[in-house]
Amino acid sequence: MGLSSGDGTRMKVVTGDAGYVLEDVPHLSDYIADLPTYPNPLRSNPAYAVVKQYFVHVDDTVPQKVVVHKDGPRGIHFRRAGPRQQVYFETDEVHACIVTCGGLCPGLNTVIREIVCGLNYMYGVTKILGIDGGYRGFYSKNTITLNPKVVNDIHKRGGTILGTSRGGHDTMKIVDSIQDRGINQVYIIGGDGTQKGASVIYEEIRQRGLKVAVAGIPKTIDNDIPVIDKSFGFDTAVEEAQRAINAAHVEAESVENGIGVVKLMGRYSGFIAMYATLASRDVDCCLIPESPFFLEGKGGLYEFIEKRLKENGHMVIVIAEGAGQDLVAESLQSNQQDASGNRLLQDVGLWISHKIRDHFARQQKMGITLKYIDPTYMIRAVPSNASDNVNCTLLAQSAVHGAMAGFTGFTVGLVNTRHTYIPFNRVTERQNKVVITDRMWARLLSSTNQPSFLVLKDGVEEAKEGEEPSFLRSKNGVEEAKEKKGLDVREA
Numbered sequence: 001m002g003l004s005s006g007d008g009t010r011m012k013v014v015t016g017d018a019g020y021v022l023e024d025v026p027h028l029s030d031y032i033a034d035l036p037t038y039p040n041p042l043r044s045n046p047a048y049a050v051v052k053q054y055f056v057h058v059d060d061t062v063p064q065k066v067v068v069h070k071d072g073p074r075g076i077h078f079r080r081a082g083p084r085q086q087v088y089f090e091t092d093e094v095h096a097c098i099v100t101c102g103g104l105c106p107g108l109n110t111v112i113r114e115i116v117c118g119l120n121y122m123y124g125v126t127k128i129l130g131i132d133g134g135y136r137g138f139y140s141k142n143t144i145t146l147n148p149k150v151v152n153d154i155h156k157r158g159g160t161i162l163g164t165s166r167g168g169h170d171t172m173k174i175v176d177s178i179q180d181r182g183i184n185q186v187y188i189i190g191g192d193g194t195q196k197g198a199s200v201i202y203e204e205i206r207q208r209g210l211k212v213a214v215a216g217i218p219k220t221i222d223n224d225i226p227v228i229d230k231s232f233g234f235d236t237a238v239e240e241a242q243r244a245i246n247a248a249h250v251e252a253e254s255v256e257n258g259i260g261v262v263k264l265m266g267r268y269s270g271f272i273a274m275y276a277t278l279a280s281r282d283v284d285c286c287l288i289p290e291s292p293f294f295l296e297g298k299g300g301l302y303e304f305i306e307k308r309l310k311e312n313g314h315m316v317i318v319i320a321e322g323a324g325q326d327l328v329a330e331s332l333q334s335n336q337q338d339a340s341g342n343r344l345l346q347d348v349g350l351w352i353s354h355k356i357r358d359h360f361a362r363q364q365k366m367g368i369t370l371k372y373i374d375p376t377y378m379i380r381a382v383p384s385n386a387s388d389n390v391n392c393t394l395l396a397q398s399a400v401h402g403a404m405a406g407f408t409g410f411t412v413g414l415v416n417t418r419h420t421y422i423p424f425n426r427v428t429e430r431q432n433k434v435v436i437t438d439r440m441w442a443r444l445l446s447s448t449n450q451p452s453f454l455v456l457k458d459g460v461e462e463a464k465e466g467e468e469p470s471f472l473r474s475k476n477g478v479e480e481a482k483e484k485k486g487l488d489v490r491e492a
Helices: 108-123 171-181 190-208 232-255 271-280 299-314 348-363 376-380 384-406 424-428 441-449 477-485
Strands: 004-005 012-015 021-026 062-063 075-080 094-099 129-133 143-145 185-190 213-216 260-263 285-287 314-320 367-371 410-415 418-423
Touching: 021 418, 075 185, 094 108, 108 129, 108 185, 108 384, 129 171, 129 190, 143 410, 171 424, 185 190, 185 271, 185 384, 190 213, 190 424, 213 424, 232 260, 232 271, 232 314, 232 376, 232 384, 260 271, 260 348, 260 376, 271 314, 285 299, 285 441, 299 314, 299 348, 299 367, 314 348, 384 418, 410 424, 418 424
Parallel strands: 021 075, 094 129, 094 185, 185 213, 213 410, 260 314, 260 367, 285 314
Antiparallel strands: 004 012, 012 021, 062 075, 075 418, 129 143, 410 418
């Protein structure tokens, strides 16, 4: 086996036979010499004593890809999450803190609850703080004392009892606060921007040589974090989106030529819209950021709407918030950003509703009745459902086991249904997006029977098997296709 260290993110890479690669996470012993170890308290915990093979073997790893060829390399693996025989913190030594950052997401309170209960019930930890109001709470707000009694019922509520915010990341002030308070385990719940911040905090802690474990729990309702199977809150979001889609369908079905438009979350990734469409079966057209579409002309959205109305007398359109941003009029576009650095998007649902109304008013071929529904904040604010609650519990417990075992600078996540420890840089290097030349998107197209919009007027360019058309790989792909053939793919 070979070992090599990574770049500034300090990712450890272990290589083995047959193309085996382990992208390992840092450990406190990497930069602090002669750390003592202690028997895991779970050995004497009656709840776990009866569980065979409860402790994870030191060499257990999880492959990133499970579909392989017989002669292919074994590929990239991640360290399997779970309790170890030895821990690097004594029970009385642990002083943990929990912080939630970024936007709301179903399941935040469940993760908080299970970190607290996991630390207390499994490892006997009693000193646990909640950081109020995101990263800036480390240096500008009071802390909240957490224990199992305080968090007992919080999983039944939406939002986060700790409060949250965007931005406010000041590395030196945060690490100074961690050091001054004597905190030695930091649990950070948030999306890719938050995990980038957690990585910087870990690097500063390592630079100072502090015995502090930093564990991230990835949170994004859009499911746009790479490597992991899915993020917590996603199942709840898809389930809650059904209410809006059902309402749009009832409205559309109840009138002649009724159209229901539902805008769902998905700034850069259309997973919620795609899965909600597949789950509903009432959706006629799903529009996502990864799949450019056009309005006018043969094969365009207007033509499809007219065709579907003639066939069924009504239709439902689901559009992700980041879809069609290139089609929004230049006068409405803005380069403003929120405190997390995300570009502020225009309301594409409202925009496309106006465009559809205007188009049919100009055509004067058929009268339509259009209802627009935006359930965004209703979906974000609900408590997590049963499957997400289970997912949140396992993520929280995995994070606790990892920190107690001395791992640091890692994010927990489900990879091929197994919980793993993933280096920070792997979950922040890019965003997970729907691959529109993949089978899942093909399944949606066959379900809705909508145009793919991959082939523009007169067949400008088709996707080769297994790859995206070149105009989708370009930032301004639709414009590129227009320039090639002199087509106006925006509007006539």
